[in-house]
Amino acid sequence: MAEAWKGPLQKVDDWRWLIPRSYKKGMLTDGMIYASEKMISAIRKDQAPEQVANVACLPGIVGRSLAMPDIHWGYGFPIGGVAATQEKGGVISPGGVGFDINCGVRVIKTNLTEEEVRPHLEKLLSLLFTNIPSGVGSKGKLSFSIPELEKVLEKGARYIISRGFGFKEDEENIEERGAMEGADPETVSSKARERGKGQLGSLGSGNHFLELEVVERVFRPDLAEVFGLFPGQVIIMVHTGSRGLGHQVCTDYLEEMQKAMNRYDIKVPDRQLACAPCDSPEGRRYFSAMACSANFAWANRQLITHWVREIFEQVFQKSAASLGMFTLYDVAHNIAKWEEHEVEGQKMKLCVHRKGATRAFSAGSPALPPRYREVGQPVLIPGDMGTGSYILVGTELAMQETFGSTCHGAGRVMSRSEADRRSRGRNIANELKERGVLVQAESKATLREEIPEAYKDVGEVVEVVERAGISKKVVYARPLGVIKG
């Protein structure tokens, strides 16, 4: 296993831990980890805090190098990392977004209760499993021509909705209304298109899933009402990203930026942090290709939403609209975005990298649709399979401290090989069934690598962001059934 990290962590309060910039030569700012005392000992077990310090070395970083409580050891950036860089003199780093560009989550609501869904659960899961392609290298059911793929890259979910795969109102309940600006398909290589074109409308594998859940606890009834959530309600969570297209875009631009760094005389402590000035041709091209990949991911989640609706219509013999199957929200958790934030009393345009972190804008943000503008953004936090999920809301303190960001999930605590050792000889699907969760999985190996104990307790993660004040709990939803790749 990895070496433990022995650097300095100064306790600011019960939920904040500072890595002073004096820790390491090259750090331009402090690092800040949001965690409980109990979590800190686990966080110290590997090199994740060193990665927080490394990110603090990125040219043009503004504010602190941040890490959310689901922080874990990544490559380059830690997972759970947030860093903002300035427009002039700042850099953009593909490693600060990761390979699965716009890996993210969508929640689709229903007006059905657990009692109404339970009798159909097995049928629903088996139809979802057969109709939504999942697994390694899974392929979408529809084939898209080259001009259609260009439109997906440029217009994301909006294009898919215009083709009839969705409700018009889905659009406003997706970050960026389902299509990021500045997405020029020219910047996406033919290799990336080759790798991604067949995969639009597929779940993929690894930690991606589709889950049926029931709202079990409501922490803030007033906010739950605005979100259209009630106790006993069945909701559907879709967790996937930009598939092979995004992986290849990140690969292509990391390679390009290795070379660009020499040209711009940029030095970073880890090659995976390769970057280029935001306003350089390389930086601008990467941003555009990343935006195309993000759009591909939103289109992907939109298509899957459409098929989920079709399956519910078939099983319940009612239209999706009369089943209340509206999109609550759709968030990205691996992305870089141009956002305006106030820093030391001044408004600044910043490139906010979120790698395993979720945007959590507060009430009043113009980026939110009118229905959420008075309360703040719904933040969707999946747990591991079998543990359940939380829906939070963004806060003003997050705007001030974390560039409007919060955690994204549970975060791994166990390596895949350890999970494999611990699950040897066990029937994971049966264990979950005993806990009331039905599972359909493409691969037994994935199921074993993704056992619940391989993850931190998502409840603890969420507790930290709530206590630290960077988001607030709205509801907790318990899983009923899961589709895994």
Next chain:
Amino acid sequence: MNKFEILDHTADVGLVAWGETKEEVFANAALGMFSLICNVEEVNGGFTIQVEVEGSDYEDLLVTWLNELLYLFEAEEVLLKEFNIQELGQYYLKAQVEGEPLDTQKHHVQRVVKACTYYEVKVEEIRPQLWRAQVYFDI
């Protein structure tokens, strides 16, 4: 000498490959990567592809080489098991790789490897006739 071994990493997977020559260490790293993806014992030969990649040093070449093979796996849908490195300089690699088109009835694809990263990448000759390479994959 083992051809390769897997390194534990909390979220992802690392790999160390060994070889008597730099060509062998590059080939063994590729074999190690495909053994993460599938059971290479199930893969036959017969299907060959010519691969050429460029890089700024051995480490960059190793990452670029492995990513090129991942691209072939996903875009061409081929599982690879033989890696014949024909030319390997500091900035250039040429190889003939061999395997079999993916047949989901026959092959068990276990895991998706999203990409090979530059994190802690190393290629070194630790002593004469012993090369060691290390990479981490995003899983």
